[in-house]
Amino acid sequence: MxxxxxxxxxxxxxxxxxxxxxxxxxxxxxxxxxxxxxxxxxxxxxxxxxxxxxxxxxxxxxxxxxxxxxxxxxxxxxxxxxxxxxxxxxxxxxxxxxxxxxxxxxxxGSDTNPLAHTMNDRIARLSINGELSSxxxxxxxxxxxxxxxxxxxxxxxxxxxxxxxxxxxxxxxxxxxxxxxxxxxxxxxxxxxxxxxxxxxxxxxxxxxxALTLPEWFEIVIEFNNASDAYRSSFYPGVEHPKACTLRFVSNDYFEVLRAIRYITV
CATH class of the missing domain: 3.40.50.10780 (Dipeptide transport protein)
Known part of the structure; x- marks a missing residue:
């Protein structure tokens, strides 16, 4: 095993x-x-x-x-x-x-750990298909x-x-x-x-x-604490910038989602 x-x-x-x-x-x-x-x-x-x-x-x-x-x-x-x-x-x-x-x-965005975060402290909230995600x-x-x-x-x-x-x-x-x-x-x-x-x-x-089944498609919404961080990452291919601190990325390919998260959140 x-x-x-x-x-x-x-x-x-x-x-x-x-x-x-x-x-x-x-x-x-x-x-x-x-x-x-x-x-x-x-x-x-x-x-x-x-x-x-x-x-x-x-x-x-x-x-x-x-x-x-x-x-x-x-x-x-x-x-x-x-x-x-x-x-x-x-x-x-x-x-x-x-x-x-x-x-x-x-x-x-959760309150069950004083060190709760997702990826880094620049991100206020990350959601996948509308659900708060860790x-x-x-x-x-x-x-x-x-x-x-x-x-x-x-x-x-x-x-x-x-x-x-x-x-x-x-x-x-x-x-x-x-x-x-x-x-x-x-x-x-x-x-x-x-x-x-x-x-x-x-x-x-x-x-x-x-066994966990992957969704057929993914909507990733990342909310930054600072609008300048969102702006900097908004030029990643396929990313939408609907609000000052918010970026959105949609794909049916999870590897593309991982690649987007990797480069958007650095």
Whole structure:
């Protein structure tokens, strides 16, 4: 069994402030270690379920956050950014049996994580076919485009609920919940144990129950915080600029959607 893991940090246990997720801040090291522990737990759960090949995409900020010396010897890792439109899912292809999402967070425009955002802090809201969408939405559709079922997610309570709506069969583990600028989190050690057990459970079930069908067409609406950012990106081919801070892109080809998001949001 071949497994793909996309790992972020803002949805890891106990994380509450931006200083905890940015390199250069003293708090970062502790939560870099927690991100690593949660990814290792996912690897262990996958291994217990029979995985023989695990590819991890370090998908936060620099793409170089996980403490690689701690990773199990049966895993491979993608670090930094290639520039490919798959972004947080780079390395995924049709040879994988399942996709896992670790440390994920709710979308920009939501209130269940004080660090909620989509792609970057310049974006106020991203919607797909009229629905508020997160990085998980974009990445789960990338998995679906490759016929890979998204079977497990850990993160804040909001993104877990969104994941279950998107993929009703997905196993989720909520490790925290946001209230304004505060969070209520389970103990990091408990989160690690629950992720390990949850991944094993998810991968020993019928994976086809998590198959996600792509919509026949996509309307992407991106609302920027600043009108100048929208203007700058409005020259991407096929993009409409209906309002000062808003861009719209429509396609029935999801790879074209990914390419547009990749270049519009930089």
């Amino acid at each position: 071949k497994i793909f893991i996309s790992a972020d940090i803002e949805g890891c246990a106990a994380i509450t402030s931006w200083d905890e997720v940015h390199k250069g801040h003293t708090e970062y090291q502790e939560f870099r270690e927690q991100m690593t522990s949660e990814v290792i737990a996912a690897c262990e759960g996958a291994r217990a379920a029979g995985a023989t090949d695990i590819l991890i995409k370090d998908a936060h900020e620099s793409g170089c956050n996980l403490i690689v010396s701690r990773l199990p010897d049966y895993a491979r890792i993608v670090r930094a950014w290639s520039g490919h439109p798959y972004v947080m899912m780079f390395g995924l292809d049709r040879s994988f049996d399942a996709a896992l999402f670790i440390g994920y967070h709710d979308a920009a 990085e998980l939405t974009v990445n789960a559709y990338t998995a679906a485009m490759n016929s890979v079922p998204p079977v497990f997610l850990s993160g804040d309570r909001g993104i877990c609920a969104a994941a279950e709506r998107l993929v009703p069969g997905m196993k989720t583990i909520a490790v925290s919940e946001g209230f304004g600028r505060a969070t209520v989190s389970i103990a990091p050690t408990r989160a690690v144990r629950m992720i390990r057990d949850g991944v094993e459970e998810a991968l020993t079930r019928d994976l086809s129950r998590c």
